[in-house]
Amino acid sequence: MASTAGRPSRVAKLPPRERILDAAEELFRSEGIRRVGVQAIAERAETTKMAIYRHFETKDALVAEWLRIVAADYRAAFDRVEAENPGRPREQILGLARFIAEGLPAVSHRGCPFINSIAELPDRSHPARQVIEKHKADQTRRLVGMCTEAGLPRPEQAAAEITFILEGAQVSTQNGSIDQVGDRLMGIVEGIVDRR
Numbered sequence: 001m002a003s004t005a006g007r008p009s010r011v012a013k014l015p016p017r018e019r020i021l022d023a024a025e026e027l028f029r030s031e032g033i034r035r036v037g038v039q040a041i042a043e044r045a046e047t048t049k050m051a052i053y054r055h056f057e058t059k060d061a062l063v064a065e066w067l068r069i070v071a072a073d074y075r076a077a078f079d080r081v082e083a084e085n086p087g088r089p090r091e092q093i094l095g096l097a098r099f100i101a102e103g104l105p106a107v108s109h110r111g112c113p114f115i116n117s118i119a120e121l122p123d124r125s126h127p128a129r130q131v132i133e134k135h136k137a138d139q140t141r142r143l144v145g146m147c148t149e150a151g152l153p154r155p156e157q158a159a160a161e162i163t164f165i166l167e168g169a170q171v172s173t174q175n176g177s178i179d180q181v182g183d184r185l186m187g188i189v190e191g192i193v194d195r196r
Contacts, residue, residue, distance in 0.1 A: 101182035
């Protein structure tokens, strides 16, 4: 597996907990949750298994914390499009679609971390699975609110359609089944928000 440029010097400056999370994120994204053991994370973080367990009670707790961080990035995208487009819900929705469209090249190899994690964590009581389900419920609630403010008929239906498009675009990018995914995603979402 190739390292990102500058990673060793950057990681060496991080506190132990952040080094562990950085290593876990890189490994979980590139290889998957189940395939990566605690020893591999310790080696990548230049620490020990004991140090990992000092910061995270279990590997499951580490996975859940990683997904909380990923979810925070998506919450920040919602916050950003709302702040950049106050009182303009149509532009907020399109800003979210653009955030996903612009991120598609990064998911082309392994795909969406939430979709992949759900596939690896079938037990709905798993702490990481609960993080994902809460994140997705919050995301849907916010999107329904934007659709309501945009005056879209049946805002719950519009939010569901947009969600299907955003998540489907990520899967289609990963499996290479559709070309020009980002442009197509934007066109479809524009069609949904312009429907009145």
